[in-house]
Amino acid sequence: MQRIINNPDLVVEEMLKGYVKNHRDIVAPTDNPRVVKYVGAPVPGKVGVVTGGGSGHKPAFIGYVGRNMCDAAAIGEIFSSPTAKAFCDAFAAADAGKGVACLYGNYAGDNMNVKLAVKMAQKQGIEVKTVVANDDAASAPKDQAEKRRGGAGEIFVWKVGGAKAAQGGSLDEVVAVAQKAVDNTRSVGIGLTPCTIPAVGKPNFQIEDGKMELGIGHHGEPGVSVTDLRTADEIAELMLDIILPDLPFESGNDVAVLVSGLGATPVMECYVVFNRAFDILEEKGIHVYRSYVGNYFTSLEMMGVTITVMRLDAELKALLDEEADSMGLKQFRPRQ
Amino acid sequence: MKTFDQQAAGRVIYELTAVIQKNRDYLSEIDGATGDGDHGVNMNKGFTKCREQLEGGGEGRSLSEAMDLLGDILLSEIGGSMGPLYGTFFMEMAENIGGKAQIGAEDFLGMLKAGLAGIRALVPTEIGDKTLLDVLVPSVAAFETALAVGKDFDAALDTLKVAAAESREATKDMVAKVGRASRLGERSRGFYDAGATSCALILASLADSVQALLR
Secondary structure (H helix, E strand, O other): OOOOOOOHHHHHHHHHHHHHHHOOOOEEEOOOOOEEEEOOOOOOOOOEEEEEEEEOOOOOOHHHEEEOOEOEEEEEEEOOOOOHHHHHHHHHHHOOOOOEEEEEEOOHHHHHHHHHHHHHHHHOOOOEEEEEEOOEOOOOOHHHHHHOOOOOOHHHHHHHHHHHHHOOOOHHHHHHHHHHHHHOEEEEEEEEEOOOOOOOOOOOOOOOOOEEEEOOOOOOOOOOEEEEOOOHHHHHHHHHHHHHHHOOOOOOOEEEEEEEEOEOOOHHHHHHHHHHHHHHHHHOOOEEEEEEEEOOOOOOOEEEEEEEEEEEOHHHHHHHHOOEEEOOOEEOOOOO | OOOEEHHHOOHHHHHHHHHHHHOHHHHHHHHHHHOOOOHHHHHHHHHHHHHHHOHHHHOOOOHHHHHHHHHHHHHHHOOOOHHHHHHHHHHHHHHHHOOOOEEOHHHHHHHHHHHHHHHHHHOOOOOOOOOOHHHHHHHHHHHHHHHHOOOOHHHHHHHHHHHHHHHHHHHHHOOOOOOHHHHHHHHHOOOOOHHHHHHHHHHHHHHHHHHHHHO
């Protein structure tokens, strides 16, 4: 294992300390060392937006805490859900008396801890409603959508949910638009190499040299097929072949596209994939309204990419266009 | 009708924390075969913190208070799936017997069922998915059946321990349907489930400690 760490058990603690030092203009620590909040939170009169998840996905999850984005995030160990207490404390840090929308991904541990945290928060008089992202189209068949995992589509959910809250939306309105984002978003991942949790010291799965795994999850969950490594263009085609028929996305749709590296992929290669993905969409008459390329949602040092596509209506476009200032997503200029 | 004084039974949980400490490496080793390999470390972290707070070996604490303390620590310190699952298990059991002075066999059964119900309300996991439920469900059922056929508290606890060991053994032949081990699919067969193993250890330790109180 070739990694730049101190004590492997303290990677999350030390990362958080460094993160807060560097981004002190955007985030602030809280009494719970596993909860980080937006410096302005709770924002008076605004519905709170909270997320959370295991570590190892930088910039997710704390990278999306900021202005017009999430107000607080609960932070777990690497690839392990935050505690119920951390989620509950994040709700408290975000709550301005208007209620809190908890927008997170569909994983067993997160589901349990959020469920318990919502009960704890109720006892403190904080109203919390949840939206669970299940955008990973390769993780279960469409008729078992409740089993699908959350993927990089969560970023779009935070973006539109955060914008709706910032524009004065009620808790029900924020939750409704976040759910609309989930319903219109599909993602798929591809992995070329495994990743290693520092405290474990060895990869917990293998991908042979010269092979790739289509449909891999953010923690190395199994994909739909292992095949010989293809070219970037072919990879973009294979991934969109899963995404597009699933919703389905059709000619005439306006969409947002996000291509994220999984940690070890040169960003250059993310652009190579996006280049083809953009052309495929345009060839099919699907118009790319906005797009994002880079390391938005990673899996430690896994080599691979995810593609996420969200179908847009006027409301989602307007919310996507809202300014945002977080470490992972900054947007200040109107769309050209 | 044998019972024990639950107001003076905090020691039961103190003794349980030692069992988890002793099995830290074993649990991580089992987990390492099909999962992240952190189960023993995570469990040990929570149970050790509880042990440190049970001054004097749990004396002066009721079983309910000690389980409430353990459950709270697991919920607030241990994330992932095991924190909420075992945290809920102990919190629900603590609440169930909180108002009782003496615990008899039926009370103990009611307590276990409350813990089990708490877990089942939290997860949609099915029997046979290769999880801790594959130990907890048959063990509680075996204890109930033992009482129904007329065994006394002490003898029914023996049945519980046998059922826990056997059902944990049976997870070896199962294919994981949930959790990280599900990635291996058919290849998860032949390995014990880490959660099922810790659950069997917990049930056996509870039974041993209660038997010591009864005798």
